[in-house]
Amino acid sequence: MKQILVIWSLLLVSVSAHAVIETRSFTDPALEERYTVLINELRCLVCQNNNLADSNAELARDLREHVYSMLISGATDTEIINYMVERYGDFVLFRPPFKPTTAALWIGPFILLVLGVVGLVVIIRKRNRTQVEALTDVERTQVRRLLDQDE
Amino acid sequence: MKTRFVIPIVVFAVLVVFLGIGLKLDPRKVPSPFIGKPAPEFSLPSLHNVHANLSTQDFTGSVWVLNVWASWCVACRAEHEVLQDLASEDLAPVIGLNYKDHPNDAKRWLRQLGDPYQASAVDADGKAGIDWGVYGVPETFVIDQQGIVRYKHIGPITTEDLHETIIPLVKTLKEKRA
Known part of the structure; x- marks a missing residue:
């Protein structure tokens, strides 16, 4: 019984789950909200079943950076989405348009x-x-x- | 009574066909939205001459090949020999886009393996890479005289790819002009 408990508690400890996802500071909570929504909606092309928010691929980090700087410079959500689709195709969207x-x-x-x-x-x-x-x-x-x- | 046996067999056959197609598809190969569209522009320092700028506009009027590479990219090593072959054909300028690399590493890599590129542009922060929709190095683009992207290859080029797809394409694109 004791051993089982030990094993169970070991299973609960995750060693490698800390993804190296950078933190970003926003002055406006609305911007932060939009940032979170966007990086959750956009797919990472390197680890294809991850979104940008979950992926720690280098490209995902660069694209997050891009989304962030576009948001800060006042781009609308549609502009950011279009920017990504122009470069990576509909594939970057987890909800592709009806075509x-x-x-x-x-x-x-x-x-x-x-x-x-x-x-x-x-x-x-x-x-x-x-x-x-x-x-x-x-x-x-x-x-x-x-x-x-x-x- | 007969349909009872026929239906499952038909369903099974359809499934097999679809799964078979699925097996042959490579999910890593995402169709590029650039095919048939003007190539994104860049203007970046040249790897070998920091003072010179390499720009997409330098190549307007000729068919050229852009190869995205990096010294840290293992698959680039695999395709390197094939690129040398392409360069030795002397069909079209092969331009390198040195993606997120350190210039010194990149130069050493070219010294060791040989340099198939007429010139390499340094894309240290990967911004040009994003503009070109690069997501997996190596990637290779074929651009025509009007600056339209005609072909994109994701991953290392094999000898077959080179002789069956890229070289014939470059040749037909060049003939179109003549």
């Missing part, structure tokens, strides 16, 4: 959902239609006998 190339991405799940529901309905209907055949007289007496045995 012919991304249509499958946006509509696909709903098509699959509709297909699934249709399939389910068809199966359920089919199952209801198969009727239970009535028992013959012989079977009926057999059942009766079985039931009577219990009493």
Whole structure:
């Protein structure tokens, strides 16, 4: 028991989880809020399933720096997003815009959902239609006998 | 009764096809938004001559190749020989963009391995790299006479890439002008 406790407490200690994410100072809390939202929405291209906020790749750090300096110099969120998309494509956005190339991405799940529901309905209907055949007289007496045995 | 067996097999086949396609795709290769668009400009000091400036405008009117490299980049070492081949073909100027590197390290690297670049621009803070949408060194761009980016290669160029894609592309781009 004691050993298990020790192991558990060791598991709770994380050695390498301290990402080297720099701190930034903002005079305006609204700016800080926008900064946080932006770096959470933008994808890091080096570790592709991380956003800029989570990634400690060098490029992510440079891009955070860029977002920060653009914000400080008064750029709007759209300007910053456009700046990134111009350079890295829609891929930098975790929520890509709806376009012919991304249509499958946006509509696909709903098509699959509709297909699934249709399939389910068809199966359920089919199952209801198969009727239970009535028992013959012989079977009926057999059942009766079985039931009577219990009493 | 028959459909009962056919449907799962069809679904399975479709899945296999999609997973098969997925296996062949490389998620690291993000399509560049620059293809067919004017190349981003830079004006940076030259690696070998600090007083000289290298600018994208120097190359307007000719087909040229921009290769983003760094001495710390292991994959650049792998592609270096292929770049030497490209340079020796003497088809188009090969320009280096020395990305986030120390000039001394970069110069030593070129001394040791040979210098395939007509010139290298020093992008010490990586700003030009961001402008060009660089996210993984090495990257290689082919730019045409009008300054339009025609091709981008992410990662080291292999001999096949060079002979099957890059050299033919440079040749056709050059012919267009003539």
